[in-house]
Amino acid sequence: MRDYERYIRYRTFPTPWCPGCGDGIILKxxxxxxxxxxxxxxxxxxxxxxxxxxxxxxxxxxxTLHTTHGRALTFAxxxxxxxxxxxxxxxxxxxxxxxxxxxxxxxxxxxNIGIKMILINNGIxxxxxxxxxxxxxxxxITETTPYGNxxxxxxxxxxxxxxxxxxxxxxxxxxxxxxxxxxxxxxQHKGFSVVEVISNCHINLGxxxxxxxxxxxxxxxxxxxxxxxxxxxxxxxxxNTKYPVGIFVEDKERLEYxxxxxxxxxxxxxxxxxxxxxxxxxxxx
Amino acid sequence: xxxxxxxxxxxxxxxHYLDGDYALAEGALAAGCRFFAGYPITPSTETAERFSExxxxxxxxxxxxxxxxxxxxxxxxxxxxxxxxxTVTSGPGFSLMMENIGLACMQEIPLVIAxxxxxxxxxxxxxxxxxxxxxxxxxxxHGDYEIIAxxxxxxxxCFDLTIEAFNxxxxxxxxxFVMTDECVGHMHEKVVIPPADxxxxxxxxxxKGPKDEYKPYKLDKDGIPFLVKAGDGYHFHxxxxxxxxxxxxxxxxxxxxxxxxxxxxxxxxxxDKIIKIEEDQIEDADIVVISYGITSRVAIRAxxxxxxxxxxxxxxxxxxxxxxxxxxxxxLAKKIKAFVxxxxxxxQMVLEVERCSQGQTRVIGxxxxxxxxxxxxxxxxxxxxxxx
Ligand SMILES: Cc1ncc(C[n+]2csc(CCOP(=O)(O)OP(=O)(O)O)c2C)c(N)n1
Numbered sequence: 001m002r003d004y005e006r007y008i009r010y011r012t013f014p015t016p017w018c019p020g021c022g023d024g025i026i027l028k029x030x031x032x033x034x035x036x037x038x039x040x041x042x043x044x045x046x047x048x049x050x051x052x053x054x055x056x057x058x059x060x061x062x063x064t065l066h067t068t069h070g071r072a073l074t075f076a077x078x079x080x081x082x083x084x085x086x087x088x089x090x091x092x093x094x095x096x097x098x099x100x101x102x103x104x105x106x107x108x109x110x111x112n113i114g115i116k117m118i119l120i121n122n123g124i125x126x127x128x129x130x131x132x133x134x135x136x137x138x139x140x141i142t143e144t145t146p147y148g149n150x151x152x153x154x155x156x157x158x159x160x161x162x163x164x165x166x167x168x169x170x171x172x173x174x175x176x177x178x179x180x181x182x183x184x185x186x187x188q189h190k191g192f193s194v195v196e197v198i199s200n201c202h203i204n205l206g207x208x209x210x211x212x213x214x215x216x217x218x219x220x221x222x223x224x225x226x227x228x229x230x231x232x233x234x235x236x237x238x239x240n241t242k243y244p245v246g247i248f249v250e251d252k253e254r255l256e257y258x259x260x261x262x263x264x265x266x267x268x269x270x271x272x273x274x275x276x277x278x279x280x281x282x283x284x285x
Numbered sequence: 286x287x288x289x290x291x292x293x294x295x296x297x298x299x300x301h302y303l304d305g306d307y308a309l310a311e312g313a314l315a316a317g318c319r320f321f322a323g324y325p326i327t328p329s330t331e332t333a334e335r336f337s338e339x340x341x342x343x344x345x346x347x348x349x350x351x352x353x354x355x356x357x358x359x360x361x362x363x364x365x366x367x368x369x370x371x372t373v374t375s376g377p378g379f380s381l382m383m384e385n386i387g388l389a390c391m392q393e394i395p396l397v398i399a400x401x402x403x404x405x406x407x408x409x410x411x412x413x414x415x416x417x418x419x420x421x422x423x424x425x426x427h428g429d430y431e432i433i434a435x436x437x438x439x440x441x442x443c444f445d446l447t448i449e450a451f452n453x454x455x456x457x458x459x460x461x462f463v464m465t466d467e468c469v470g471h472m473h474e475k476v477v478i479p480p481a482d483x484x485x486x487x488x489x490x491x492x493k494g495p496k497d498e499y500k501p502y503k504l505d506k507d508g509i510p511f512l513v514k515a516g517d518g519y520h521f522h523x524x525x526x527x528x529x530x531x532x533x534x535x536x537x538x539x540x541x542x543x544x545x546x547x548x549x550x551x552x553x554x555x556x557d558k559i560i561k562i563e564e565d566q567i568e569d570a571d572i573v574v575i576s577y578g579i580t581s582r583v584a585i586r587a588x589x590x591x592x593x594x595x596x597x598x599x600x601x602x603x604x605x606x607x608x609x610x611x612x613x614x615x616x617l618a619k620k621i622k623a624f625v626x627x628x629x630x631x632x633q634m635v636l637e638v639e640r641c642s643q644g645q646t647r648v649i650g651x652x653x654x655x656x657x658x659x660x661x662x663x664x665x666x667x668x669x670x671x672x673x
């Protein structure tokens with residue numbers, strides 16, 4: 001058994017994912033990141049909402065919470081505040097994170113609460129069978145955009161930047177080693193971190209858009225993947241069709257939320273109480 | 286069920302002049318609540334404000350979340366982190382919490398939600414009273430489940446019943462609602478907070494067995510499963526899906542049958558132990574006024590008027606609203622002429638009284654659409670009519 005397998009809960013296999021799904025690559029990358037950073041299973045909590053991606057926690061041999069659609073970050077906020085010393089990881093789909101849960105995403109970023117989010121962007125609602133998501137590319141055919149998607153997708157990186165996120169990165173399932181590396185980096189970051197992972201849903205997105213097998217979708221992802229330097233040279237009107245990869249924001253200076261709470265709020269109020277009590281005592285005398 | 290004494294740190298022992306909203310917070314702190322997540326909404330906001338000031342002083346957490354969906358979710362997360370938790374809201378926020386109330390029932394999460402009710406539907410009467418979320422409390426989330434709901438009639442009871450709510454939630458691992466209203470929430474009265482060693486608390490059902498044998502949903506002798514904290518090495522999984530003893534999803538009707546029966550029966554089967562009612566002048570009564578919360582204080586006046594007029598009237602006050610005291614209502618229905626049921630809604634709990642009476646007596650509701658309490662005269666007139 002390789003060390004990262006300690007983090008995998010084999011008893012809950014098989015997974016519910018379609019053959020060739022990118023979720024498996026991400027599962028392994030996360031497990032390897034845990035293992036290489038030597039974070040012990042008992043010190044990890046993995047939280048997810050609902051979706052194909054929402055099933056990932058089931059397969060980690062740690063503390064795992066499968067919650068409700070879009071809300072994983074808020075459950076994780078509770079856990080992190082109750083257990084600030086634990087590594088709290090949230091796994092979310094693009095619909096989960098940016099449609100139903102979009103509000104929670106920007107607020108978690110704004111607070112800079114030390115949750116490590118893996119945002120699996122397969123460009124579609126996978127679990128419900130292929131409806132449009134806020135990250136579906138324009139013109140794509142889905143079950144609910146039979147004439148092509150007319151909505152632009154969110155620019156996740158800039159959305160998060162504007163929300164004051166302190167760590168933002170993007171990778172793709174085509175590049176498992178850089179993926180693992182960037183996940184490791186995000187796990188070492190103290191504040192809120194997001195790694196968006198471009199993944200393949202050939203069944204529900206690819207099939208309707210002339211990419212019905214995993215290879216075709218991987219090629220499409222490869223074609224869209226650019227470095228940040230390359231991205232800068234692309235005409236602005238085409239930028240939203242590409243996926244620049246790498247780390248976009250890494251702010252180590254900003255204080256993490258639970259640290260602020262326990263180091264600032266709690267001792268301040270307790271000092272006040274002690275002061276108030278001693279004045280009260282003096283007055284009694 | 287292990288009993289503990291309250292931690293003196295959270296107990297503000299003494300006689301105070303508090304409103305119901307503040308008393309809710311003090312009850313929670315006395316009960317050991319150290320985690321509050323909420324979203325401001327009239328007429329419950331004062332409770333949140335009180336928590337924000339008080340809870341850090343006892344080392345606890347206050348967080349104002351981005352909405353009520355997030356608030357209850359943070360509570361559930363914090364319970365898996367080992368905390369005792371509470372939030373407070375009113376109608377619109379209660380509606381937003383419904384999905385995750387279902388999750389809390391499914392995952393068997395001990396938590397307390399106070400609903401300081403106002404007039405609805407929709408934004409309704411933000412600053413005025415109502416008792417219109419009583420059925421929502423019972424049936425608001427989807428699927429079959431049971432919860433417990435209590436209804437305080439004074440700031441003192443806001444304090445006492447919040448402690449009771451925590452104890453019930455720990456005993457049965459279930460969400461417990463303190464269904465108060467704007468009137469009680471904003472009413473200032475004397476609230477006596479006893480010394481910590483006079484406050485009895487139920488300890489959480491912590492699992493203490495071997496780490497690799499923990500099964501999150503294996504029932505103990507009392508029919509309630511054990512809890513653990515994330516980070517203590519138990520490696521549990523929990524989900525909102527129908528699950529087996531290990532907490533892993535099992536999607537079929539056999540497993541569903543086991544899970545749903547358990548969620549319902551752990552409350553129904555213990556209803557006699559859970560239910561608290563208060564009866565007065567009931568021995569010779571041939572009319573019984575059933576009420577709860579602020580309405581029961583108005584009912585007292587009406588009953589005084591009726592007794593003065595020579596009518597044999599008694600009162601039954603629901604302290605526990607859910608589960609409903611069906612046995613007692615049925616028993617009384619056999620003996621009396623009529624039940625009179627005033628409530629600040631268009632007729633909710635009166636339906637339960639009708640159901641439990643099984644046609645053995647008359648049941649007369651006195652609806653009130655909200656915004657104010659009943660006029661005692663109206664209740665008195667209905668009693669007179671019932672006596673004819
Ligand atoms: C409140 C609510 N609305 C709708 C659903 C149905 N639902 C389940 S998963 C899902 C979308 C999943 O898409 P995404 O988040 O992108 O994850 P993926 O399945 O692609 O990994 C929806 C709409 C739900 N479970 N809960």
